[in-house]
Amino acid sequence: MNGNWRDNIRRVAPYVPGEQTMSPRAVKLNTNENPYPPAPEVLQVIRESNDEGLRKYPDPDCRQLIHALADYHGVKPSQVFVGVGSDDVLAMAFMTFFCGSQPVLFPDISYAFYEVWAEMLRIPYRKQPLDDGFRLKKEDYFQKNGGIVFPNPNAPTGLLEPVSAIEEIVAANPESVVIIDEAYIDFGGESVLSLVDKYDNLLVTRTYSKSRSLAGMRIGYAIGQEELISSMLDVRNSYNSYTMNQTALAAGTAALADESYFRETLSKIIRTREDAKERMRKLGFSAPVGGESFSNFLFLAHESVPAGLIFQKLREREIFVRYFNKPRIDNYLRITIGTPEQMEILYDNLREILKETEV
Amino acid sequence: MNGNWRDNIRRVAPYVPGEQTMSPRAVKLNTNENPYPPAPEVLQVIRESNDEGLRKYPDPDCRQLIHALADYHGVKPSQVFVGVGSDDVLAMAFMTFFCGSQPVLFPDISYAFYEVWAEMLRIPYRKQPLDDGFRLKKEDYFQKNGGIVFPNPNAPTGLLEPVSAIEEIVAANPESVVIIDEAYIDFGGESVLSLVDKYDNLLVTRTYSKSRSLAGMRIGYAIGQEELISSMLDVRNSYNSYTMNQTALAAGTAALADESYFRETLSKIIRTREDAKERMRKLGFSAPVGGESFSNFLFLAHESVPAGLIFQKLREREIFVRYFNKPRIDNYLRITIGTPEQMEILYDNLREILKETEV
Numbered sequence: 001m002n003g004n005w006r007d008n009i010r011r012v013a014p015y016v017p018g019e020q021t022m023s024p025r026a027v028k029l030n031t032n033e034n035p036y037p038p039a040p041e042v043l044q045v046i047r048e049s050n051d052e053g054l055r056k057y058p059d060p061d062c063r064q065l066i067h068a069l070a071d072y073h074g075v076k077p078s079q080v081f082v083g084v085g086s087d088d089v090l091a092m093a094f095m096t097f098f099c100g101s102q103p104v105l106f107p108d109i110s111y112a113f114y115e116v117w118a119e120m121l122r123i124p125y126r127k128q129p130l131d132d133g134f135r136l137k138k139e140d141y142f143q144k145n146g147g148i149v150f151p152n153p154n155a156p157t158g159l160l161e162p163v164s165a166i167e168e169i170v171a172a173n174p175e176s177v178v179i180i181d182e183a184y185i186d187f188g189g190e191s192v193l194s195l196v197d198k199y200d201n202l203l204v205t206r207t208y209s210k211s212r213s214l215a216g217m218r219i220g221y222a223i224g225q226e227e228l229i230s231s232m233l234d235v236r237n238s239y240n241s242y243t244m245n246q247t248a249l250a251a252g253t254a255a256l257a258d259e260s261y262f263r264e265t266l267s268k269i270i271r272t273r274e275d276a277k278e279r280m281r282k283l284g285f286s287a288p289v290g291g292e293s294f295s296n297f298l299f300l301a302h303e304s305v306p307a308g309l310i311f312q313k314l315r316e317r318e319i320f321v322r323y324f325n326k327p328r329i330d331n332y333l334r335i336t337i338g339t340p341e342q343m344e345i346l347y348d349n350l351r352e353i354l355k356e357t358e359v
Numbered sequence: 360m361n362g363n364w365r366d367n368i369r370r371v372a373p374y375v376p377g378e379q380t381m382s383p384r385a386v387k388l389n390t391n392e393n394p395y396p397p398a399p400e401v402l403q404v405i406r407e408s409n410d411e412g413l414r415k416y417p418d419p420d421c422r423q424l425i426h427a428l429a430d431y432h433g434v435k436p437s438q439v440f441v442g443v444g445s446d447d448v449l450a451m452a453f454m455t456f457f458c459g460s461q462p463v464l465f466p467d468i469s470y471a472f473y474e475v476w477a478e479m480l481r482i483p484y485r486k487q488p489l490d491d492g493f494r495l496k497k498e499d500y501f502q503k504n505g506g507i508v509f510p511n512p513n514a515p516t517g518l519l520e521p522v523s524a525i526e527e528i529v530a531a532n533p534e535s536v537v538i539i540d541e542a543y544i545d546f547g548g549e550s551v552l553s554l555v556d557k558y559d560n561l562l563v564t565r566t567y568s569k570s571r572s573l574a575g576m577r578i579g580y581a582i583g584q585e586e587l588i589s590s591m592l593d594v595r596n597s598y599n600s601y602t603m604n605q606t607a608l609a610a611g612t613a614a615l616a617d618e619s620y621f622r623e624t625l626s627k628i629i630r631t632r633e634d635a636k637e638r639m640r641k642l643g644f645s646a647p648v649g650g651e652s653f654s655n656f657l658f659l660a661h662e663s664v665p666a667g668l669i670f671q672k673l674r675e676r677e678i679f680v681r682y683f684n685k686p687r688i689d690n691y692l693r694i695t696i697g698t699p700e701q702m703e704i705l706y707d708n709l710r711e712i713l714k715e716t717e718v
Contacts, residue, residue, distance in 0.1 A: 057574040
């Protein structure tokens with residue numbers, strides 16, 4: 001016959017997420033999770049949502065969650081798409097919008113999954129280099145392309161681009177869909193959601209995994225004009241009619257109800273982050289030139305000790321941070337903002353490690 | 360520039376699932392859900408699993424669930440893949456294994472999602488006609504192909520193929536992956552799981568949505584040799600690192616623990632099904648010639664009243680069954696086996712409808 005089944009396999013190089021350690025003693029500052037739990041009311045709703053109704057399929061249209069998100073953001077339900085974390089939402093968006101022959105553009109230093117999706121889906125792409133301070137050069141996106149995607153604030157740098165610069169990029173590209181991945185926007189950045197009504201080619205994605213303390217539930221969403229959303233729904237409904245389970249739908253809805261808990265959690269993280277910037281500076285760490293993190297993590301290099309070594313030594317002490325052994329960023333650590341107590345443990349251990357390595 | 364963003368969109372014709380009515384009075388026999396709830400212990404575990412740990416990502420390797428499934432089926436954990444319902448598992452399998460230039464083969468009357476996935480993923484395919492009794496002709500699968508997939512028992516017919524016939528197909532196709540979709544196997548069929556050790560090109564998929572009363576949790580899995588599973592994991596990890604949320608992982612594990620509840624539920628459904636065959640026959644319905652359902656649904660035509668009309672009239676009475684307006688099967692209804700009480704309501708209403716239409 002015609003060969004071997006192995007010839008027909010899709011060969012891919014998967015994304016590698018930060019280590020999900022099971023150790024209860026670990027200080028886990030490597031996947032940008034929220035250090036605070038979801039609101040008690042959310043946990044209560046989740047418990048109550050799990051009843052005999054589980055024998056039935058969840059609502060394939062996710063109406064309750066979509067209506068709650070539409071109300072929250074002041075858009076129409078037909079402008080909201082939900083998925084299994086923003087990774088699922090972004091993967092669906094790549095499948096839906098990036099089917100042209102021109103390359104999709106994204107920054108060379110960015111969320112590593114963009115390249116993985118493009119490779120997996122056989123989408124042509126080009127990585128546009130950030131400048132020496134790891135800032136986006138908007139002119140790099142004023143050229144023929146099959147789509148544009150970048151996070152704002154960027155990951156793993158934490159740097160924020162102003163709405164005006166993003167608007168210039170969106171306006172300059174009526175021929176392609178521009179996806180702004182706002183996974184970290186709640187930590188102090190200004191959202192481009194306000195531009196959605198003006199531009200039919202702008203899609204904004206969000207997640208419950210960072211600011212809303214629900215990484216374990218896997219909830220993400222996208223907002224855009226109705227035509228974008230309905231195209232994504234067609235693709236999702238050609239993939240899996242029911243991606244969101246009953247618990248996720250209930251949890252996602254409930255989490256939007258307690259705005260004061262949400263705001264309080266954000267304030268605490270932002271306060272700890274600002275303090276961490278100063279504390280880490282005193283330990284000899286610095287951010288990229290002119291680089292201020294607007295996210296729930298810091299991106300820092302040490303003045304004398306290589307990042308890879310610090311990463312390894314922290315790991316031996318069960319303190320997990322993220323290290324990317326990649327060109328241009330291989331001397332940086334990405335450190336999630338934890339509770340003040342977790343951060344003190346980090347500072348103490350860093351002090352010891354830096355002392356050790358000096359000897 | 361180069362045109363319009365609409366030119367780069369993936370155009371698809373999505374799968375349309377059975378209506379998820381919200382009406383509490385509805386008798387819902389249209390999506391092959393289990394009429395009995397999950398075991399009380401499962402609901403308890405789900406409630407307890409939702410704690411402050413939700414702030415963290417779930418285990419991307421789904422170790423707890425995968426180990427439980429491996430134990431249950433007597434295979435190695437490296438032979439198990441889990442996903443968001445068997446739809447997610449099958450979609451991942453299509454993406455992973457069906458990347459050749461030869462057509463993928465599946466029956467003309469079968470799970471309608473196969474064609475949707477093939478179209479969406481631009482996979483060449485050919486539909487092989489079942490015989491006049493809606494049986495699979497195994498010879499149709501002894502030819503060049505890029506992969507093979509069919510359900511056993513088949514949907515929407517409920518007909519079962521013997522393990523020997525499937526083994527012939529698997530053995531005749533060392534050059535392609537053969538996927539046997541066993542969504543309904545627990546309702547009385549003999550599984551081909553026993554062949555997995557012998558054939559490196561056989562993948563068997565299962566779901567918690569039918570026999571395990573957990574459609575609302577979205578859990579499915581596949582079993583095959585390690586090389587097949589690791590290829591699927593690479594693709595999944597190139598799509599979304601965490602597809603299973605914390606609740607689904609806990610529920611899926613807990614559901615395997617109560618074998619006696621599971622067996623009892625199955626017995627009740629099988630008993631109701633056998634009774635329903637007789638009751639429906641008396642009302643003038645019949646299955647395809649020689650066709651016996653081994654699933655949790657019946658596939659029936661009426662001797663005088665068109666299926667589309669019965670479907671519509673049942674729907675007006677808030678009794679939901681499934682009707683496919685497609686060639687060869689447009690005079691059949693697919694009716695899920697409900698509780699004995701639900702079935703009595705069905706029989707009563709059918710009696711009235713058939714009387715009406717005779718007048």
